[in-house]
Amino acid sequence: MSSPGVYEGTANAVAALMLLIEFGMLRQALVRDQVRLYAAQSALISVLAVVIAAVRDLPELYALAALSAALKVIGVPLVLRRLLGRPIGEDTPGVPGSYTLGPASAVLASIGLAAFGFFCFGNLGIRSAEAPTTALAIAGAMVFVAFGLMIVRRDVASQAIGFFSLENAISLAALVVAAGLPLILETAFLFDLLLAVVVFAMLIRAHHARAESLSTADLTRLRG
């Protein structure tokens, strides 16, 4: 099989790394480490934006990369860390053991989910001049793994991080399909994330104030 070329190879490798980091978040027991992984994943998507900007000669992507790095690598992790640091105290390292499945089974189940997402998106047959198709399929896999993360972990913090990384997956897909999208639209997507951060911040605080825990396990009793 012929190799896909250095540019495509780099883009695909960055996308694959993002997928692996998504799995890392699923596997990581401590919220603090999950936040770190989220920052790393966001840094990778900025790197990918810079690569695409350089190779495809799209100068406005540089601005997008800088903006998204400032927001997602520095801003959101900072907010999350403050938010989780204050209510539960520095010595409480998140909610270990909030798994509904064992770690190995969770990873295996998510590999299944990732396969489903990968081949669904791959078979859409979207071809773009801007970035390789495999990266789009990887974005699809990431969306499913992020959903998986929100399902197998029963604590508010993991679910918030799952949601934010879902946004990373969507950004990856947007970069691949429509790298030439006007900057104003891309920025609007980014500000959606800000809205989500505010909403999740309020949810985490409200839930913690009421349940004195970040676990959502006792919410299952609330049925209408």
Next chain:
Amino acid sequence: MSAAVPIPVIQLLQVLTVALGAPGVMGVIATVEARLQGRRGPRLLQPYYDLAKLCRKEALAPSGASWFFLAAPLVAVTAYLTIPLLIPVLTTYGLPLGYMGDILGGGFLLSLASFVVATAALATGSPYAQLGSSRAKTFSAIAEPVVLFVVFTVALLTGTDLPYALAATVRSSAGQVIRPAHLLASAALFMVILHETGRIPVETHTGTNEFGMIEEARSFEHSGPYFALLKWGSMLKQLILFTILANVFLAPWGLASTQRLGAVLLAIVALLAKAAAIGVAVAVIDNSFAKLRLFKITEYVSAAFLLAVTGVFTLYLGGG
């Protein structure tokens, strides 16, 4: 000015390089490990002296053990010495015997060696050796799917499953090196090698405490030259796995592309240097991570499995 080496001699040199280099690589790892732990450590050639010492000792067999007990170390070492014929150790071009087996053939030989050693341990009737062989078989069965997926990746990349073909593909362009499938498969293989050579996640390689001994416990009842063969066998296995990682996946450069004497000698030096470099990396990793609990082994292997599966996925849409 340098003369051409006949092909059969090169073939023999492949086996000799692995056979004689393996204890040296082990010595390098032991020294680096000792330095990392703040000890001076044994001299580099210590594994050779150990093997020589064991060969001079008396060989004993437990009463009731069959002929298989003494034959197993010989069979295992023979299997390990056959593998260097199948993989690119010194040359970029396939040697005549190199095509008698593919990657799976090499895998079968590795499994055969480990099978006869485990069976010999069972033949002793000693509970401790049996425990070791039972554990070793269980954990290698867990790691097997990862190896299979790495082989699938190779097969998809090259259309064959010959190690020579993959090495040639990797050498052909920079695009081949950076493609995600190749990187992921290499990373998965590296994780499996750490696991198979008894480094991470649960084993203590040189230890004598029974919880950390899996591979080492199998040879518990052997003594004298037979024990030397088993120890030599595990060193051979380590160097063979390192050779596959270096010469097929990570850095298939520095191999001889002609039959000239200089090129072949350079290839021998390059192979040993690459193996020593991997050994140093392995020792650093081994000493900077805490050992896991025994049952965490599935998590470690599932991470390697994830890498290998992602590699196969990315290939399917032609972008890997």
